[in-house]
Amino acid sequence: MSKLKRNDYEALLQPMQVELALAARWVQHTGQRLLVIVEGRDTAGKGGAIDAIREHLNPRQCKVVALPKPTEREASQWYFQRYVTHLPAAGEIALFDRSWYNRAGVEQVMGFASAAQVEAFLHATPQFEKQLVEDGILLFKYWLCCDQEKQENRFAERLADPLKGWKLSPIDLEARNRYRAYTEAREAMLKATHTRHAPWTLVDFNDQKLGRLTLLRDLLDRLPDTRVDAPAIAFPPLQSAPGKEHYGVLKPLPAFKVPEVV
Numbered sequence: 001m002s003k004l005k006r007n008d009y010e011a012l013l014q015p016m017q018v019e020l021a022l023a024a025r026w027v028q029h030t031g032q033r034l035l036v037i038v039e040g041r042d043t044a045g046k047g048g049a050i051d052a053i054r055e056h057l058n059p060r061q062c063k064v065v066a067l068p069k070p071t072e073r074e075a076s077q078w079y080f081q082r083y084v085t086h087l088p089a090a091g092e093i094a095l096f097d098r099s100w101y102n103r104a105g106v107e108q109v110m111g112f113a114s115a116a117q118v119e120a121f122l123h124a125t126p127q128f129e130k131q132l133v134e135d136g137i138l139l140f141k142y143w144l145c146c147d148q149e150k151q152e153n154r155f156a157e158r159l160a161d162p163l164k165g166w167k168l169s170p171i172d173l174e175a176r177n178r179y180r181a182y183t184e185a186r187e188a189m190l191k192a193t194h195t196r197h198a199p200w201t202l203v204d205f206n207d208q209k210l211g212r213l214t215l216l217r218d219l220l221d222r223l224p225d226t227r228v229d230a231p232a233i234a235f236p237p238l239q240s241a242p243g244k245e246h247y248g249v250l251k252p253l254p255a256f257k258v259p260e261v262v
Contacts, residue, residue: 020053024062031090035138040142041144101193
């Protein structure tokens with residue numbers, strides 16, 4: 001199948017982003033709590049998928065959660081504790097760029113978590129997510145699928161592009177040698193955590209543009225089709241001539257002198 005062209009992609013994306021804006025208004029108006037978890041291998045396209053969702057939404061309402069490595073204190077807490085504080089409140093949308101599933105993925109494969117910790121996580125997660133759903137949170141979990149050949153091409157692109165270099169870490173490079181181990185970890189994770197109350201949706205992201213469109217369409221189709229009209233805003237004409245902003249050249253300031261250290 002030929003790769004989706006950018007013009008075609010943008011023509012398909014724009015109406016869905018309008019639908020997302022309407023859905024966000026419904027979330028805010030009704031006090032819903034929307035939680036979207038986006039998981040997948042390195043280079044799968046998690047950031048791009050999240051950007052497509054949040055691009056035209058109010059950043060005060062729609063938050064992206066991408067937590068760094070836990071601190072020593074956080075590592076000693078209940079595993080889910082540092083994630084709970086980022087769950088959405090009424091009227092909010094939280095998009096998790098990776099989530100508590102780090103334990104079943106990178107932490108397990110790279111040896112940052114013991115077998116006992118991983119087993120405990122896989123046992124506890126369905127119960128934890130069931131509590132979230134029963135409390136009224138709308139929870140959607142997406143896994144972005146990416147073949148190793150595509151992953152290799154994207155790693156090489158990051159290595160060659162100075163604007164994408166920050167996306168490449170020693171952990172990412174080591175992942176190249178552990179593709180099969182990640183596959184085994186993923187299968188065990190899906191088997192344990194694909195539940196009726198919090199199912200996984202797997203999306204083909206070998207073509208990232210097509211993958212984003214597929215994910216957005218699925219998310220929109222699973223949200224209630226409840227339209228909330230925008231409040232009418234009066235926009236009368238100005239009562240006087242439009243003002244102008246001064247943009248003349250500023251006077252130079254005196255040179256700043258660093259004080260001497262005594």
